[in-house]
Amino acid sequence: MSNYVFVIDQNQTPLKPVHPKRARQLLSFGKAAVFRLFPFTLILKQEVSEPNVHPLILKIDPGSQVTGFALVTEGGEVVWRMQLEHRGGIIKKRLEQRRALRRQRRSRLRYRKPRFLNRKRKEGWLPPSLMHRVQTTETWVKRLLKFCPIQEIWIERVKFDTQLMENPEISGQEYQQGTLQxxxxxxxxxxxxxxxxxxxxxxxxxxxxxxxxxxxxxxxxxxxxxxxxxxxxxxxxxxxxxxxxxxRKPTLLESVLKQAKTPLKDTSAVNATRKKIVEVISKHSSLKTATGAQTKMNRVRLGLPKEHCLDAACVGEVERLTILSDQPLMVTATGTGGRQKCQTNKFGYPIKHRPLRPIQGFQTGDIVKVDIPKGKNQGQWRGRLCPYSDGNCEIYPKGRKRLGTKLSNVSEVMHRKDGYKYRHQP
Incomplete structure (x- = not known):
């Protein structure tokens, strides 16, 4: 069974999510229309005298690379799950490439005195690769608040003690007591x-x-x-x-020794962002925090497999859980595109000019419906769009090669590009 479907009324007030079978009935009887494709949301066409609003609990399991989300009822039913994959590593890599290109250009042209001493960072500043994790988590919290009635939010406030990891013999009463040592x-x-x-x-x-x-x-x-x-x-x-x-296994020996020396990079990222995430999300709704130890105990006690969205469902006080959603929404942050108008090669020389976006109201990544009137590709197609400034475009249907057509043949925009890629876990 896939995730439950979000429903909003004519005033865009969030109602209780419905079963996928009920959602198909609402669409087939003409009582609702598709409001948003990801996350899948319906909007009712008729006014509701007594809105069916049952408050839900949003639970979040923040991580360095993947963050888990789960919507749980007061009775412990998990009706919606999602895994959000961050792109902090890509952001860091691109910033390093930009810095290298600027240093090369600085040395090629003329000497200019560095300006690093006249810049001051604001209090609470985080690197862009870490701030991205905070902002994407906040974005999805605000989206879910629009589409479903959330009463409170639980978040796992993880803290890895790297000092204790590096030196287990550290003294102190706080390291010598506790059932989860x-x-x-x-x-x-x-x-x-x-x-x-x-x-x-x-x-x-x-x-x-x-x-x-x-x-x-x-x-x-x-x-x-x-x-x-x-x-x-x-x-x-x-x-x-x-x-x-x-x-007798030199390749395995080399990989084991290399893996053993890997730094605590992900641990440091979680430690650096945990306070900022709690601070940002608390502005939107009532927030409660839980420990990672409590999450682990709940998951082991309930016999659930290790998944980020299931970890999210186990955050906080949990007596029992009933998983009504076995196909979580898998979301990958891709970004909305760069502002670079002149694309360069690895040496910093220009190779391509990027036109201004959008083009006739479309941009690369929009999911559209195209009606091709004639030719070998005649018919109706759905897929991601790549528009060109000359009025033509390419569409990438699922399971087929790209198709070329004109922008005038686009009949419907099903989903606007929002900086994320979506798929359902099989």
């Missing part, structure tokens, strides 16, 4: 090693925390020396040095 390190290792055995790469089996360099041979408890292994590999390795254990 060691959870943070284990959860981080599961993410770092992709929930697979470090040596045999099996997944979906119980994993044990293992020292890459044994303690008896001088290995430490630092997180960079910890891995995950199944019981068979852990017993087989014992206190053998990893170079001796994997001497």
């Amino acid at each position: 060691g959870y943070t390190v284990r959860e981080y290792l599961l993410e770092k090693w992709y929930r697979k055995c470090t040596y045999c790469k099996k997944e979906g089996i119980p994993l044990q925390v293992e020292h890459i360099y044994p303690r008896s041979k001088g290995g430490s408890n630092r997180v960079s020396n910890l891995g995950l292994a199944c019981e068979k590999c852990n017993q087989k390795k014992g206190n053998t040095l990893i170079e001796d254990f994997l001497k």
Whole structure:
């Protein structure tokens, strides 16, 4: 069963989401029309005397690369799920490329004195790659508030103690008490090693925390020396040095040592943005926070698989959950396009001129319906549009090659480009 369908009345007041079967009935009987394609939303054509409004709880599981969203009723029914994939890594890479091109141009033309000392950052400033995570999360919170009746918001306020990870022998009463001691390190290792055995790469089996360099041979408890292994590999390795254990597998040895030294990049991103996300979302609705340990305990107790949107459903106080949606909406942030009018190659020389957007009211990425009157491609087609300034365009139907036609043949715009790519999990 896919996600429940959002419904709004003629005044665009959000109503209770309906079952997909009920949504098809409303459309076939002419009682509703499609208001928005993603997320799929219907608008009623007739006035409702007694609106069916049942408040929902929006739960969010923020992450460095993927953020999970879930809408839960007061009875614990999960009616809508979504996974939002961020593009912070792409933003960082493009900023570095821009900086390299500017440095080359500066040195090619003439010497100019650097100006880095006369710029002051505002209080609470975050790098663009991190601020993007905050802004996309806020954008989807505001969208969901428009299309469904949300009573309150729960968000997981994750905090990874990197100092404790790097130095487990740190003293202090706060590190020596608690029933969830060691959870943070284990959860981080599961993410770092992709929930697979470090040596045999099996997944979906119980994993044990293992020292890459044994303690008896001088290995430490630092997180960079910890891995995950199944019981068979852990017993087989014992206190053998990893170079001796994997001497017949040099490629695997190289990858394990490289992965073990990866920095706590994702952890730092979560720590840097967690306070800002809570501050921004609290402006739109009543907000409650929960810990990552509580989320993990709820998910394990309910026997749910590891997914970001299911983690979101387990945030906060949960007694039971009934999953009514098994096809979450998968959303990938793609951006709305750059402002660069002159496209350059890797050396910084111009190769292409980009026209002004939009073109006759269309822009690249719009999902449209096209009626081609004649020719070998005659018929009605739906797909993403790529317009050109000469009045022609290309359309990319699902499962077919691109088709060329004129912009005048576009009969309907089904979904305007909004900086995201959508698909449903099979």
